[in-house]
Amino acid sequence: MRANSLALRLFLSATAWAVVILLITGIILSSLYRQAVERAFDRRLNVYLRTLVAELATPDDPAQAEKFPQSLGEPLFELPLSGWYWQITRLDMGKDAGKDGSKADIRSSRSLWDGGLPHLQDQGVTASASGSREGYVSGPEDQRLRLTERTIDLGEDGQFLVAVAGDAAEISEETRAFDQALAMTFAALAIVLLLTTMFQVRFGLAPLKRISDSLAAIRSGAAERLEGEFPDEIAPLARETNALIDANKEIVERARTHVGNLAHALKTPLSVMVNEATARGSDTLAAKVLEQADIMRDQVARHLERARLAAGLKVIGTVTEVAPVVTALARTMEKIHRDRGIAIDVHADNKIQFRGERPDLEEMIGNLVDNACKWAASQVAIAVEPNQPGADGRKTLRVVVDDDGKGLTPAEREQAAKRGRRLDETKPGSGLGLSIVVELAGLYGGSLTLAAAPIGGLRAELVLPAG
Known part of the structure; x- marks a missing residue:
């Protein structure tokens, strides 16, 4: 029972640690993958943003003005409320427009319809080393968007805030698919680890279970020693246990021998005293000697019996x-x-x-x-x-x-x-x-x-x- 309890505790401990390690690893991998997906998404948005910046910096061509931008390669920018939007906001209307410092949207994708995109710079988001800002915002119809924006200074032509946003659902869906695959993989791995741990605990502790059963058999009197072959790690324990049992038996036998010798050594002097006292008949001293000799016999018998019993109690396996x-x-x-x-x-x-x-x-x-x-x-x-x-x-x-x-x-x-x-x-x-x-x-x-x-x-x- 104690060996089984040890095996159960080891199994539960190993299981708990395996679950904790897998859970932490899964959380870390999921977080790293989401960051990788966000970086890839941001790179995609930055391609569109650079295209817009390049066309914005091109000198005005009246023949091409109505076709701005020339091409972003994404039809979703033309589909209303598709979740993919671009917007160019003029931060400074220029010296020809007055000094009021007002803001005005000059261009936006058709997909924005009548709406607009919020500005990350107004939300306190700082620019990265490349000069762009990335983050999540709420778009039209309360869509969750991933947005990247950059401030462009064209000198006398004014300052512009160019922003491109994409539907963040793509990030969530891809991350969710990865998390599901990760959960299934880790679940299978956890089952394999638990089975492996169970196998190791069950068969690794089998020698200890055998020793426990053998000791129980010795205590019940069914065996006298630990028998059988044991692994190298357990064999010293079995040898020392057998040596302890042998030494215990030797001590008990020696104690019994001493008890017997003491009994014989005391019985003869007591018999002599009783015989001498009996021979004196009604002598008062003889009667007193007989009385005390009986007490001595009783005390000797009592303490010898206690010594014999105390020695016998140390014998393992007597039933x-x-x-x-x-x-x-x-x-x-x-x-x-x-x-x-x-x-x-x-x-x-x-x-x-x-x-x-x-x-x-x-x-x-x-x-x-x-x-x-x-x-x-x-x-x-x-x-x-x-x-x-x-x-x-x-x-x-x-x-x-x-x-x-x-x-x-x-x-x-x-x-x-x-x-x-x-x-x-x-x-x-x-x-x-x-x-x-x-x-x-x-x-x-x-x-x-x-x-x-x-x-x-x-x-x-x-x-x-x-x-």
Whole structure:
């Protein structure tokens, strides 16, 4: 699951970056292409403008005056409101026309009909190095036009503003066609990139997925080591993981050996002390030695068991089937309490596994069932079921033991799990059962909870890690 999550995050990250890069690239290319189309359009307009300037600068020929201009090579200048226009505006009427500084249109294309073109110089557009001004304006019928104009000074003949405009729809249509082709191309490219990224993520992370699955198998007890061939980039990780598992097992075995040696080393001196004290009969000192020797045996057994369990908990891959353990304990307890007619009802899921060693599970459940049988009137119920995953996401199981005895008050339930605390001296036992369960469950990261049972007595709920 974690490998899949990593693959998904990498795929989504790569996808997001690919989309962002393609989007930015598309915007830049579209902008550059539009600028190129505008430059080409302006060059076309400038050809017409230079033609007009050349004919305007030619001395007047009365025979050709009605045919001005001679030819621009564009029939659209003759078609009314076609979107293609030219206009020549006299800025200075000349010394023969007075000093009022007025403006007058002297020539325009037929396509303008009765309209006129706005002036870019009146809109604050500055001239380029070539002396012309380019920009967008609104023409007749609110047409969007691309216009270029230039101021011409003919000396005594006056100053003129020559303007040529073309329909900007041509620029928009050509740019739109390019954007559509670009979008289709980039969409196909994006699909190819996503498929390529998916392929790379899926197969590039496959070795990590294998390691994740192998570690899960080791944790569940189905395997002991990482097996198989791995790529050169992953092989060191697999080797170090196997080395760590081997070192862990070696440490555990060494710890168990030390525990065994300590047990043997302490058992002989304790036996000698007990034998010597027993031989002295009713001596007060001997009785005190026997009392303290029993306490020492109990403490040694307790701490050795904790050390053994703490070492065993470090073993990776140890799992135990819960249902067989519970069933066997139920049969044993029914035989032990046969004279009281205690019936033990077991409901256990055969698929549930305990992530730990069988002796520890037997000791915990055995103490709970034995305690329930001691207090029950006639019935004990045992249920084993999966539990909700813990805060760290690990699976857990629940072992619920109910009896139909008289139960405990909340205050008594709080005291019951304390070591050596016996609430009823008439019942056999040392008072260590529930405290042992609490200690063992705590070492495994589990817990024991006491509550009221639905059948009338005490409920003991044991939560343990599941395999």
